[in-house]
Amino acid sequence: MMPVARAAFDVDEVRAAFPILSRTVRGRPLVYLDNAATTQKPASVIASIVQYYTELNANVHRGVHELSERATDAYEAAREGVKAFFNAADHHEIVFTRNATEGINLVAHAFARPRLKPGDEVLISAMEHHSNIVPWQLACAATGAKLVVAPITDEGELDLDAFDRLIGRRTMLAAVTHMSNALGTITPAEDIVRIAHAKGVPVLLDGSQAAYHMRVDVQAIGADFYVATGHKLYGPTGIGVLYGRSELLEEMDPFLGGGDMIASVTFERSTWNELPYKFEAGTPHIAGAIGLHAALNFIESIGLDRIADHERMLLEYGTALLEGIPGVRIIGSARRKGSILSFVMDGIHPHDIGTIVDREGVAIRTGHHCAQPVMERFGVPATARASLAMYNTTAELDALGAALGHVREVFG
Numbered sequence: 001m002m003p004v005a006r007a008a009f010d011v012d013e014v015r016a017a018f019p020i021l022s023r024t025v026r027g028r029p030l031v032y033l034d035n036a037a038t039t040q041k042p043a044s045v046i047a048s049i050v051q052y053y054t055e056l057n058a059n060v061h062r063g064v065h066e067l068s069e070r071a072t073d074a075y076e077a078a079r080e081g082v083k084a085f086f087n088a089a090d091h092h093e094i095v096f097t098r099n100a101t102e103g104i105n106l107v108a109h110a111f112a113r114p115r116l117k118p119g120d121e122v123l124i125s126a127m128e129h130h131s132n133i134v135p136w137q138l139a140c141a142a143t144g145a146k147l148v149v150a151p152i153t154d155e156g157e158l159d160l161d162a163f164d165r166l167i168g169r170r171t172m173l174a175a176v177t178h179m180s181n182a183l184g185t186i187t188p189a190e191d192i193v194r195i196a197h198a199k200g201v202p203v204l205l206d207g208s209q210a211a212y213h214m215r216v217d218v219q220a221i222g223a224d225f226y227v228a229t230g231h232k233l234y235g236p237t238g239i240g241v242l243y244g245r246s247e248l249l250e251e252m253d254p255f256l257g258g259g260d261m262i263a264s265v266t267f268e269r270s271t272w273n274e275l276p277y278k279f280e281a282g283t284p285h286i287a288g289a290i291g292l293h294a295a296l297n298f299i300e301s302i303g304l305d306r307i308a309d310h311e312r313m314l315l316e317y318g319t320a321l322l323e324g325i326p327g328v329r330i331i332g333s334a335r336r337k338g339s340i341l342s343f344v345m346d347g348i349h350p351h352d353i354g355t356i357v358d359r360e361g362v363a364i365r366t367g368h369h370c371a372q373p374v375m376e377r378f379g380v381p382a383t384a385r386a387s388l389a390m391y392n393t394t395a396e397l398d399a400l401g402a403a404l405g406h407v408r409e410v411f412g
């Protein structure tokens with residue numbers, strides 16, 4: 001059979017879909033390389049939110065009137081869109097949250113806390129975002145359980161043998177990132193799940209970074225829980241996704257109590273609504289879900305495989321470019337890596353790097369990236385981070401390179 005050629009990826013066409021990319025910053029064209037913090041929004045996402053508030057605005061699930069029904073349909077269609085995007089088996093397994101952080105806290109409260117006993121363990125990795133550390137610390141502190149941390153290698157890869165060894169009789173849950181925001185490492189999600197499941201341990205994967213760079217199939221991975229956050233998926237802020245396997249979500253008590261999550265309420269006792277509403281207390285972020293749906297449709301219209309190819313090319317280009325600048329050291333050189341370039345420059349604080357390149361319209365992030373233990377692991381207080389998305393170009397990486405040249409000049 002003839003191989004099917006992928007349609008060419010036209011980055012200019014992609015860029016034209018994002019209104020903000022045509023603005024200037026400090027008198028220069030915006031070079032936005034802070035995508036791991038949040039991505040920009042295509043016009044279709046912005047339009048979907050405007051359209052919702054202009055034509056459909058009503059509360060969901062409760063009304064019998066036309067607008068409420070239509071808003072409910074749009075909100076539930078968004079759930080179907082998320083289900084398809086992550087290939088979940090059932091839309092009941094998709095819970096809308098505020099962000100990835102809330103998804104992890106939901107699992108920590110509603111799944112882990114009631115099950116953790118003194119001496120039990122929660123296993124994470126040494127490259128987690130604070131969002132996948134602190135909820136477990138709180139859960140451990142409340143229950144007498146222990147947080148165990150699987151080490152990472154000098155390249156920034158998860159030490160899978162150590163991960164395997166650290167899963168013991170007392171391990172109640174493993175919670176690991178699918179892609180590190182500080183290093184770019186893509187972790188071997190299928191292996192993590194296979195190893196943990198062989199010992200009867202459920203797995204939560206933090207897909208905040210992975211989900212907008214690569215196709216994620218929660219059934220193929222076998223994850224028990226998977227979290228993602230809308231604003232990194234080219235969607236709005238304030239909307240996130242928790243995928244949970246039905247059996248586990250069914251067993252769990254609610255996280256937050258209030259309207260919409262109940263079947264019945266008396267002063268003596270309440271009963272819970274069916275999945276996923278049991279976990280969606282109060283009026284949800286309807287516009288956010290609709291905007292996220294538009295964002296997922298936009299991603300699919302470009303194609304995750306083509307996005308991944310483009311970003312791989314950018315990562316290779318950017319890596320070579322940074323390696324060619326004297327005194328620059330890249331932190332994180334995993335074999336499987338997403339389009340994140342974390343780096344330090346000899347004798348120059350990352351904040352100074354960020355401030356100087358900003359004067360040239362180049363937006364990068366500097367600091368610990370909400371991953372202080374990663375900084376400690378690599379013996380640096382902070383890094384500068386250029387993180388790339390589907391609309392970035394090699395010319396923008398050249399602009400970063402030139403700006404870093406100026407940083408070098410300023411610091412002699």
Ligand SMILES: Cc1ncc(COP(=O)(O)O)c(C=O)c1O
Nearest residue numbers: 099100101129131181208209229
């Ligand atoms: C790996 C990772 N996990 C979790 C989060 C938290 O995402 P949010 O703040 O949207 O909940 C982030 C955000 O930077 C992240 O990069």
